[in-house]
Amino acid sequence: MPSQMGKTMVQISLEGGRRDLARSGLADAALTMLERGLRAVDPGEAVRRSVRREGATLWAGRREYRLEGRKVLLLAAGKAAGGMAAALEEILDGWIGGGLVTVPAGVIVPPLSVPVREAGHPLPDEASRSCAEEVARLLQGAKSEDLVLVALSGGASALWSLPASGLCLADLRETTRLLLESGAAIEEINSVRKHLDLLKGGGVPLLAPEARFVGLILSDVVGDHLETVASGPTMPDPSCFADAWGILERRQILDRVPSAVRARLAAGLSGKLPETPKADHPVLARVENLCVGSAQEAVAAILRAAQEQGFAAACLTSTLQGEASQVGLVLGNILREEALHGRPLPCPCALLAAGETTVRITGKGRGGRNLELGLCAASRLAGLDGVLLASLASDGMDGNSGAAGAVVDGESWRSAVAAGLDPGGLLAENDSLAFFQAVGGLLRTGPTGTNVNDFSLLLAR
């Protein structure tokens, strides 16, 4: 059934859970709620909410486009590119005249008419550069009447990488790596990338300055600042060379990035290079950007699912951020309050925090933000009955753990200590995976085909 092609029917499985964890019912309840959340941000659904066609007329957001006499290009990149592209091909039903879809390795993509390629993530690789070069070639061939649909989702920053003059791929790769390890926020990482890479920070329409563009953006960034998703290829860039320089300085990596990177930023600072397009740049007048979906839809679906299961439900925040371990302590203590005092909400209750935490890498272990958050929350839940915290990356890939997230309850911490583990030491080594391999509770989804924020769900009975 073609209308199902882009549909995410993700199932979350709980790995190695202790029998009492599975039996508590809370784990089942949490997984059901989170699956409902993931389905609400199915990329095909998201596109179909914003784009429709009747005959030769396409509506995207509130604008309409006549399709006769113009070529339609479909460019898509990111973890949700497959589902978004499939929905667009279905809607446009033969009107698409070319394009390219780029996804991270391992993401399952439905059959498409435009070419599909895999590229590197979270660090760009040779495939990222050759995909970006193909995108640039397609754009440079576009005419003034052509329509370019640019479907963007999280991860696209690494999948398309077109180094600015004077830079090579290795420069971008090393700078990205240093930024990721420094614990920089995604806005910061992207502000730097936009000043080093020609496809970012409004660079896409510059390459086809007469074509019309529709940016369809599935937001994976906290607060849904669209210029940050995928480093904003079709968006005005609010940041400038001085910001990029300041970020490297503040994160103490200015002297460690490749010298060509420093040289380019210095040239930009002294006015020798043009800035990225700002909101009043004329090229952006022919670009329409639409947020087709974000964590908000998932938050609403998770809360609804919780209420249907009889839980009092509330969203604590949809812009969660901060160092994962510390955020885990705060959320763990909020859930502890539920267990000990039945507040802030009456039990049974579900409290949800959506967003994305960061991890400052200090060790060589395997783990991810959701796993570290869960590990630290577990320390605050030790010995409590009737509580469970589940933390999940909506793309199904939490850091380098291979898992999507984790579940902890009142026994998790005690099991780890009883097994002779030193959870504090594991945390210092960023080895949260080892904690969960020992005590169970890993969540696995495989690549979900979508990508909004992370979800931390606190349940108390």
Place this chain on the structure above:
Amino acid sequence: MPSQMGKTMVQISLEGGRRDLARSGLADAALTMLERGLRAVDPGEAVRRSVRREGATLWAGRREYRLEGRKVLLLAAGKAAGGMAAALEEILDGWIGGGLVTVPAGVIVPPLSVPVREAGHPLPDEASRSCAEEVARLLQGAKSEDLVLVALSGGASALWSLPASGLCLADLRETTRLLLESGAAIEEINSVRKHLDLLKGGGVPLLAPEARFVGLILSDVVGDHLETVASGPTMPDPSCFADAWGILERRQILDRVPSAVRARLAAGLSGKLPETPKADHPVLARVENLCVGSAQEAVAAILRAAQEQGFAAACLTSTLQGEASQVGLVLGNILREEALHGRPLPCPCALLAAGETTVRITGKGRGGRNLELGLCAASRLAGLDGVLLASLASDGMDGNSGAAGAVVDGESWRSAVAAGLDPGGLLAENDSLAFFQAVGGLLRTGPTGTNVNDFSLLLAR
């Protein structure tokens, strides 16, 4: 009126607030709620809830003590020692036969019959040692029928300092300083101190092994683990030499503490020194410990005051902990959710988090946990209307700032940036005081005479 002697009538004043901040009404509302919270943990009130006398019979908790024929000693230390001692003198009305009250410099103490002395805080000084020696002398003179009332509140760990054999005051002082700077949790700091100091970790009853003891404890520790308050002079010590060693190792200061400290802990580890008394130690059978008050009473009073002012009110957690800056981000984002989405509670609402965060000192500035929490929360509130976050140390002294806490709203961050400040740089220098000196919003109370946890109050209209 003698019954008012120990009463805290603390007023909180807002310093250098912008006129629009004062005018918003939210600042006034927050200060009223917090004042109600402080009054609920007035140390005199707390003692009177737990101790009463009729004729020659004293009731403490559920036990009764005949006063004839025995000497009653009153030992009190901590930020609330003055108010607690005054209430006990009033209740015992002439039955007290000696004792010592020790408070940090600057705390106002009502007139008392037992001697009052000031000593060092947060680092112990010569006065701390001579007070501890006087306590030891009084205890060594106690007979089997004597009753020792030990009124303890936060800060007492530094105010009484009796170095164990082989150690000097400077050793304890330096170890405390290193622990404080390492960001160690109060439980960790105290586990170390209990193994270096004879008055801590159940050491007090050991010095008068036949007398009866009543420990009256005003809890300033998150979760109200009484063995942690004042380093538990009358409480069994759940920690052992190996824990103390492990904490110094984990906090990476084992090689920086004085060699005599390492030597003592090593001797303890190899069984050459007796452990601190554990729960089954016979000396503790003659000790009764009562929690006379804690943050819970203040939490209840703040929520009640908020409801009386028409706010929906809930406690998020009464065990808040974590690095102040990161906790500030989480609380700021929860309040942001209120402003943008009217959740987790319907507006107008008051959300309260009680506990105590920590600051890992990296700079040389002036500030405190509540000021850092406020500064970071402000970054998440920038530009929002109708929100205010107030964070307050209940003892009136937040870190080395000289202030009790701070208030931030949607303008605080923007005012700072407009004034040319670099808030991130100030944070890295632990100079949150400079931020608030520039934008206003410092809260001052002077020493409040009580000491439970900190309170972070989030208001949205």
